Amino acid sequence: MFNNILIPVSSEYYSKEVLKRGVFLAQKFKSKITLIYIIEEKTLKQADKLSDVYRTHYEIAETKKEIIKKHQITADSIIFEDAKIFFKNKGIFLQEKIIEGEYSTVVKNEVNKQKYDLILMGFEKECFLNYRLLDTVDIPIWIESGGDNNSILAVCSNLAPNKQVPIISVELAETFGWKLEMIYIVDITDSVEVDEKGIRSDKKPEKLLISKGQRFIEEMKKKGIKARLVKGSLERETTKAAETINANLVIIGRQRKKEKILGLPMKSIKKRIAEQCDYSILFIN
Amino acid sequence: MKDDNRFSKSKNPIYSRRNVIFIVIAFLLLSLFYILPTPDGLSHDGKIMLGILLMAAVLWITEPIPLAVAGLLIMIIQPLLGVIPADDVFSSFGNQAVFFLIGAFILASALEKHNLHRRIALKFLSYFEKSPRIFTLGIMSSCAFLSFVMPEHGVAALFLPIVASILIAMKVIPKQSNFGKISMLCVAYGCSIGSLGTLVGGARNPLTIGFLSNLDPPILVNFFDWIKYSMPIVLITLPLVWLILQVSFPIEIKDITSAKKEINNQVTLTGKMRRKELSVLIILLFTITLWIFFSSYQYFGLAVIAILASVLLFLSGCISWKDVEQRVPWGIILLYGGAITLGIGMQKTGAGAWLAHLIFDTIGINLYLAILIMIVFTILLTNVMSNIGAVAILLPIGLAIATEIPGISPLLASMIIALSGGLAFMLVIATPGNAITYSSGYYSTRDLFKAGVFANIICIAIIFVVAVFYWIGVLHI
Numbered sequence: 001m002f003n004n005i006l007i008p009v010s011s012e013y014y015s016k017e018v019l020k021r022g023v024f025l026a027q028k029f030k031s032k033i034t035l036i037y038i039i040e041e042k043t044l045k046q047a048d049k050l051s052d053v054y055r056t057h058y059e060i061a062e063t064k065k066e067i068i069k070k071h072q073i074t075a076d077s078i079i080f081e082d083a084k085i086f087f088k089n090k091g092i093f094l095q096e097k098i099i100e101g102e103y104s105t106v107v108k109n110e111v112n113k114q115k116y117d118l119i120l121m122g123f124e125k126e127c128f129l130n131y132r133l134l135d136t137v138d139i140p141i142w143i144e145s146g147g148d149n150n151s152i153l154a155v156c157s158n159l160a161p162n163k164q165v166p167i168i169s170v171e172l173a174e175t176f177g178w179k180l181e182m183i184y185i186v187d188i189t190d191s192v193e194v195d196e197k198g199i200r201s202d203k204k205p206e207k208l209l210i211s212k213g214q215r216f217i218e219e220m221k222k223k224g225i226k227a228r229l230v231k232g233s234l235e236r237e238t239t240k241a242a243e244t245i246n247a248n249l250v251i252i253g254r255q256r257k258k259e260k261i262l263g264l265p266m267k268s269i270k271k272r273i274a275e276q277c278d279y280s281i282l283f284i285n
Numbered sequence: 286m287k288d289d290n291r292f293s294k295s296k297n298p299i300y301s302r303r304n305v306i307f308i309v310i311a312f313l314l315l316s317l318f319y320i321l322p323t324p325d326g327l328s329h330d331g332k333i334m335l336g337i338l339l340m341a342a343v344l345w346i347t348e349p350i351p352l353a354v355a356g357l358l359i360m361i362i363q364p365l366l367g368v369i370p371a372d373d374v375f376s377s378f379g380n381q382a383v384f385f386l387i388g389a390f391i392l393a394s395a396l397e398k399h400n401l402h403r404r405i406a407l408k409f410l411s412y413f414e415k416s417p418r419i420f421t422l423g424i425m426s427s428c429a430f431l432s433f434v435m436p437e438h439g440v441a442a443l444f445l446p447i448v449a450s451i452l453i454a455m456k457v458i459p460k461q462s463n464f465g466k467i468s469m470l471c472v473a474y475g476c477s478i479g480s481l482g483t484l485v486g487g488a489r490n491p492l493t494i495g496f497l498s499n500l501d502p503p504i505l506v507n508f509f510d511w512i513k514y515s516m517p518i519v520l521i522t523l524p525l526v527w528l529i530l531q532v533s534f535p536i537e538i539k540d541i542t543s544a545k546k547e548i549n550n551q552v553t554l555t556g557k558m559r560r561k562e563l564s565v566l567i568i569l570l571f572t573i574t575l576w577i578f579f580s581s582y583q584y585f586g587l588a589v590i591a592i593l594a595s596v597l598l599f600l601s602g603c604i605s606w607k608d609v610e611q612r613v614p615w616g617i618i619l620l621y622g623g624a625i626t627l628g629i630g631m632q633k634t635g636a637g638a639w640l641a642h643l644i645f646d647t648i649g650i651n652l653y654l655a656i657l658i659m660i661v662f663t664i665l666l667t668n669v670m671s672n673i674g675a676v677a678i679l680l681p682i683g684l685a686i687a688t689e690i691p692g693i694s695p696l697l698a699s700m701i702i703a704l705s706g707g708l709a710f711m712l713v714i715a716t717p718g719n720a721i722t723y724s725s726g727y728y729s730t731r732d733l734f735k736a737g738v739f740a741n742i743i744c745i746a747i748i749f750v751v752a753v754f755y756w757i758g759v760l761h762i
Contacts, residue, residue, distance in 0.1 A: 011459075011726045012460075012726060012729075013460060014458060014459060014460070014461070015461070016458075040726075043723065043724045043726075044724055046713065046714070046720050046723075046724070047717065047720040047721050047723070047724040049348070050671075050714060050716070050717045050720040051438060051717040051720070051721065052351055052352065052353075052616070053351060053352040053353050053614060053616040053617050053620055053671070054436065054438045054488070054614055054617060054717050055438055055439065055442070055614055055717065056611060056612055056613065056614050058611040058612065059397075059439070059442065059611075059612060059614075062442070063442040063445065063721060066442075066445060066446040067445065067721075067724050067725065069446075070445075070446060070449040070450070070453065070725065071726065073450075073453050074449075074453055074459060074726070077453055077456070078453070078456060078458060078459075
């Protein structure tokens, strides 16, 4: 399923948990790993801009060169060194790259250049990391938070395409030997439907959304998947259900954001779920 | 780097409409003040001057154009609107503080060119190799010490690679290690605290003495006076902020052996002191001695000594004009020009006095409350904009406050604002030192904020106590 895994590590955030999960997945799926260390351009530019009047361009360039050099050494002597222990020593194919740029853009370019089946990344809410990536690439994104439980929560809803969620959930549960639970959330705070192409419909009556959800549950039961219907907000109910079953991994379809009004950004449920949870998340289309 | 081909640079220019929006807002505010009716007690020129002050605040906080260009704009807008004659505006460049700044930058560039600053830093650090905790105190003290003799941002840029190399040698993982966090925060905070100590550390210090010397009658502050006023704050703040860092991020590392090795490696790399490096050291010590003992106005004054040092550096072949072009940030002189003319305009048009009157009509006249408000407001403002910009905006208001509140002299108000203006601990955007160390990746914005809030609260208390008991109580300023 995941033959080619991309692990982007930002200079803003590094966690060994991502590498550990990378090994776990690579061993299960015999995958190749590409590890890219991204030197965050945004941070460097901010330092440049702030120094503008106080230091000359010659000095700013000198400092920038030093910072990039230190990041390269950090990547070589800490991150790639760890990766060698985790991957190469276990015979897993590993390719390493260092790229300077903006996180989401670099990952998007890399995904366009080479065929990947999964992006595996860590996250930290208090850094400049941009989660635009969650909306701009089509391949599954696994956000790793660590943890060693053996259960998966599959979340379907009226706000995301649901076709792939049951298929991938079942396959992963079988491959990992983990327990699987599924919920279908009818999000009453945003009563639209999102089709398999990710297009949002107009507002729908609550009754209709619930009956569609019930139909989905019936279909799952026929396939032998234990599922239940929940009414509430996608964000809150996902967190609640994950805590109840002590989930290690939540698999969720990528909800589509509301349209922007007057150019103002709308809340991103994906980003908020990723920031709030203690479990790993796999976003799929 | 094992394989250079792995490194590539993505092309992703960051565009923004925000700059245009903020320029429009700045000019709209000015236009609004131009056309609004003049309030009682304020002249028409004073009203326009308040508009210029607001425009400066918007441009310096949001930085849609370089700070220096904003400085130029502030200078020319005053004669353009007929508030201050052009001669008065440009004569402010004849101020001693401008040439002191130029001389100090040339001296710092000689230190940087010959790596003398690196040698001093490593020597200083090597005295603090006993334990990880003492080592972080060493980083902070070394940064503060070097910021006494060169600009704080240069010190932050110097220490970043030194400390990063040590952390890499210790295999410290960025953002996950408290030792890594404290080490980098010590660089940022050490530079900021040290920059208060002498007139050389931060450009806002010469700006302050420039403001004071333009008063009628002028108040003259020499190098030693400044040290006398500021050093207690440096000496109290440094260990207390270090303690806050230790409590906020308990150090998990016990062994410092690899740090020692790395410092020894770096000392070996710097090699023996060369002749020109020695010459720079002698000129530096000579200059500091002159500044301390002969910078009063009955002797040579600050600028003469600074320029003398620059000439000696040229004559001894330690520095060339190319070095000066490479390492002296002329933009700051233009920013200085804008700031000082803003102060002159606020004073001459009576806008500063009117504003101070308005503020204290609302909150009442209380010496201690006024001191506390000045400290808190300056620290808050300096955390969201450049230090020198914050000081430039608040100094004219502070000087006006001094005329309204009995017990607050112009010197006291200026020292409160100048020193509070250097304590930007909470945000990455607050000062280049924070941004430079943040870019190393060892701490997060949340870490900076967490430590910065407590550090700034302690600083407010320290400056208040020093102002009341030392400046007023002992020095009677």
